[in-house]
Structure formats: C-alpha cells, structure tokens
Amino acid sequence: MKTTLTAVIIIALMVLVTVPNQMFAQAPDTVTVYANPPGASNGELINDFINGDTTSTGQRNNPNRVYVLQQTGSVDSTYFLAAPIEAKYHLTIIGKKNPITGKIPLIECYTNPDNSTAPEFFIGDTLSSFTFKDLYFLSTRTDGNQGPNVILVTHSGGVSVNTDHCIYENFGGNMFTNNGDHFKFIATNNEFRNITSVFWQGGSVLWSNGGAIVDTLIYQNNTFFCVTRAAYGSPKYIGYLKFDHNTMFLGIGGTFLAQQLTNATFTNNIFYGLMAHGADSSYIKSGGANAAHQGFGVIMVDTLSSLLNPPYSQTEAGRNIVVKNNAYCWPQAMYTYWQTVTDTGAAHHPGLITPPIWMNAQTQLMFNDKTKWPGLSEANNDSVDPGFASTLVNPAVDSCLKFANLIWTAQAVGAFRWSQMAADPFNLAYPVSENLRYSNTTLYTAGTDGKPLGDLNWFPELMGVEQISSNVPASYSLSQNYPNPFNPTTVINYTVPKSSFVSLKVYNILGQEVATLYQGFQKSGTYKANFDASKLSSGVYLYRLQSNGFNETKKMILMK
Secondary structure, eight states, X not given: OOOSXXXXXXXXXXXXXXXXXXXXXXXXXXXXXOOOOTTSTTOXXXXXXXXXXXXXXXXXXXXXXXXXXEOXXXXXXXXXXXXXXXXXXXXXXXXXXXXXXXXXXXXXXXXXXXXXXXXXXXXXXXXXXXEEESOEEEOSOTTSSOOOSEEEEEXXXXXXXXXXXXXXXXXXXXXXXXXXXXXXXXXXXXXXXEEOOSSTTOOEEEEEGXXXXXXXXXXXXXXXXXXXXXXXXXXXXXEEEEEXXXXXXXXXXXXXXXXXXXXXXXXXXXXXXXXXTOEEHHHHHTTXXXXXXXXXXXXXXXXXXXXXXXXXXXXXXXXXXXXXXXXXXXXXXXXXXXXXXXXHTOOSSSSOEEOOEEEOHHHHHHHHOTTTOTTEEEEOOEEOOOOOOHHHHHHHHHHHHHHHHHHHTTOOGGGXXXXXXXXXXXXXXXXOSOOOOOOOGGGTTOSTTSSOSSOGGGOGGGOOEEEEEOSOOSSOEEOXXXXXXXXXXXXXXXXXXXXXXXXXXXXETTSOEEEEEEEEEEOSEEEEEEEXXXXXXXXXXXXXXXXXXXXXEEEEEEOO
16 A cells, blocks of 8 residues: 655665575664574574664664665565564664565564463663554464554653554554653554454554653554554643544544643544444433533544643643544444444443434534634534445445444454454455545545545555655755746755655745645655645745754745
8 A cells, every 4th residue: 555655764875685594684774684484594583683682771782773674585574573572762673675576574473382472562661762664563473363452562751653654453452552651653654454352442553541641643644444443542631633634444432532632633534434333322421422421523622621730731722723624424334223223222221322423512612612712623524425445345334333233232242353354464465455545536635735635645646745866965955946936836856865754844924834745754865846736825835844953944936
C-alpha cells in the first residue's frame, strides 16, 4: 500500500555489503542487518543483536546508529524476535524493500523452545525515542498462534515514538501502551491492520495507563483496518492532537477515548462502520457515554473537570477544537442487525440498542455555544458512503457483526477473535490485499486542502511532493515558488541535507494554515512540491519549511 510516497528515512552515507551471509556490516553510523534463520550459520535473533549492541549503561555503541534491515535475493526472509528490545536512549530501525520482490522487511514473533514468546517487541525507558520506517510488524507466532498483544510499552516518562510507512498486524491488546507522562507519538502513512481481541474492549492502537499525560499525538495519512477499539484512549491530558487524512474502516468499541481535549483538530478523515456494537440505552442513561448522559458518538467532547486546576489550569474559553471536512457512514447491514437484536429481545443487556451517531447532543451543544466555547468549530462533516468495493465491505462487515453478536447475546466472545484478511506469516501479503480507494468522486476534492478525504496513500497520483535529486545538499534551503504570481498552481523546491522530519505548510496572511504540502520523514535530497490553490481566493500567502531546527518562510501571490 505505502509504496509511492517519497518520505523515506535512511542515512546519507551507506556502505556496500560484501559478505551477505554475515548478520551485519558496520559503518560509522549504520549497521546493515540481514535476516538469517535462527540456528543457521551466523543466524541471530534481531533482539539478541540489537540488545547486544550496547554499552553497559544501555546506550548504543554509536549513539546515532541506524539499523537498516536489508533483504537480498528472490526469497523474502523474516527477522525473528524472541525477547523485547529495550531502548534506554534512541533506537532507529529502517527497512529496505527487497529489490526483487518489492516487499518491506518483516519482523515476526519467534516461538521459543519452551513455547514462550516475547511479551512485547520493544520497551521504552526514560527519555528514550523510537523511529520505525518501512517495516511490517507481525504478532502472529511462527507456529501460527497469537503472539504478544503489545508492540511497545513505556515504563517511565518522556518517551517519543515516530512511525512512518509501517504495517502493524494482528496485535490483540493496546499496541502502544504508555505508562509515563510527556509521551509523544507521531504516526504517518501507516496501516494498523487487524488489531483485534477476543475481548470486545481490547485492540487499541495507543493507550495511556493511569491517565498518563500525552504531550503530542499526531495521526496523519494512516489506515485503521479492522481495529476493535480506540485510536487512542485514557490519557488525562493531550497537549496537542492532530487527526488528519486518516481512513478508519470498521471497529467494535469507542474510537476516541479522551474527551477533555483542549487543543485538537479532526480534519479530512473517513469514519466507516465504527462502534459496531452500538450502545445499550441504559449504559447511555447512566452516563457511560459521557457526563451529560447523551449518546454514543464518533466525536465526543466533554466539559473540563480535572484540567481546570494546576498543573493544567485550562479554561473552557481557551479550548481550541476543530472538526471539519470529515465523512462518516455505517453500512445498512449494521442498522439492520441492531434493529433485529432489539426487536427479537436477543440482547442480554437491559434496554434497547442505540446506534452510534456522529456527535451526541452534549458535544453538539458545546460546538454551538460560542459564548462559552468560542474556540470550538465544526463544519462540512457529512454522512456519506465513500463507496468502498463491495467485495471488501460485505465479508468484512459480516465478520464484524458476528463478533458483535457474541457480545450482545452473552455468548463466549473468546470463542471467536474478530479479524479480516489476516496475513499468512509464511506468505506475507504485501502490498496488503485490501484496497480502500473509494468510488464516490464527490469526496475526491472534499478535503480542507482540496484533496480526497481519508488516507491519501490510496490516491498516490495526488500526492504533491516528489524527490527530484538524491544528491546530498550542503544545507537546508527553501526556494521561491515558480511561477510567482501564479494561477492556480505553482512549484516549490526545497532541499533536505539529512534524514529528518519535514513539514511544509501554506498559511494565509492572518497566519491560518490553509494547506499541508508535506509532513513526515524524508531522506536527504532535493524535492519539488506542487501546490494547487484553485480553492483559495486571490491574495498573499506564506509557505514555511521546518525541519531539524531549520525554519524559513517565504511569500507567494495568487492572482486569479
């Protein structure tokens, strides 16, 4: 799926590997890792290698080291992990596609001789940081059974995670489990796939235990394919939340489980068939949905309570929450199922099944009351079917409702673990077998940036940034757009001297963001960004490049 974007993290200097049967070949900042089966000549588990490549304090032998997973030959090999990889400082793992098959490296859970497996793939300690790029993480064990539920757990504060162009498959619990304050999580261009559990409230991408504080949470251009529960849940406070251009396809439980948001944006997303269990009406009346006892919605915002006092000292008037240009839809089969269970009295819970909605009454009231909540705004959020392929929708919805039925009829949910199109660990499906490009062309230009709603990776021809040179430039630079003045398209060139997180955005003269041309990791090189301003009015606009401390802004003029 994620094959056409140019954002790739590698280091500027690579070395030629001359001994392919060795586990690695070393350069000053790079270790190229080859996957050999455990027990074979020079074979080694990836956790043994990386954990062993440290000093006595847990630091990497080279603090800037990047582990590059390199595949060779016509047969893809697997990197096996039998115990957690612990990062007390920094850990960067980058995948290189197989030059023949085009597949990204697979890291799979290994079954130990005593039938045990790693409880998680990675452990984060104080101030550690993780960078993952172009990797396929599969929790399924080598014997075909379910592996660990967690890919990364933090045991202290200040941990950060950056994941780009990765696939996460078959994890059954809270994939990224955070236990420390001041956590940062940036996810761009990933697919979270079959994150499901035998427990209907299991299977979340990110969970902060004990209400741990999340400083930054960014999801951009990701697909959530059959994720049982939440994109995030339980943080007491999120300093900055951005949820932009994501596609969420089928879910069972609540989607966003933090309602006291203070600075958040939900823009350009598609929400399809979420919260398939519906909600028990008695659960809503008891306040289970939120403090106002008002419905079970995709977007739920509540009044502040614990955040009014120090150390947060937030105010209702100071909140800034934007919900714009999103599409949401539930397939008719779900409405039919909810009504059937209610009519037949099959539900073991008291009360009727209440179908989920976009915003409950309390949330809508807050967005409408500009006196008390002047910073809350919502617009262009439409109930519309994107038109995903029926060959994908029908079996996936059937599987989803089978699981929901076990919940409502009080059967043993553990008898069935909901998932759809799971990867065969011995014949990895890459690119993934599903295709979430949709047929409803009205959504092709419905974004705040004039682009399609949802994950843009399903529309690779519309991605506006391309690399025009891989030569390593001497420094960062941002060129004047050409032509200038322009109508309605123009080109912006810029250079990136080393692999880093890059942001290129356009603002109006008031400083309001009007377009994100790129946000994600890029390797060193020269890039060209195509900017289409056909939906904007004439005037002066600013474009800004930010990366690794570099910050430059230039003006351009749109004349229609």
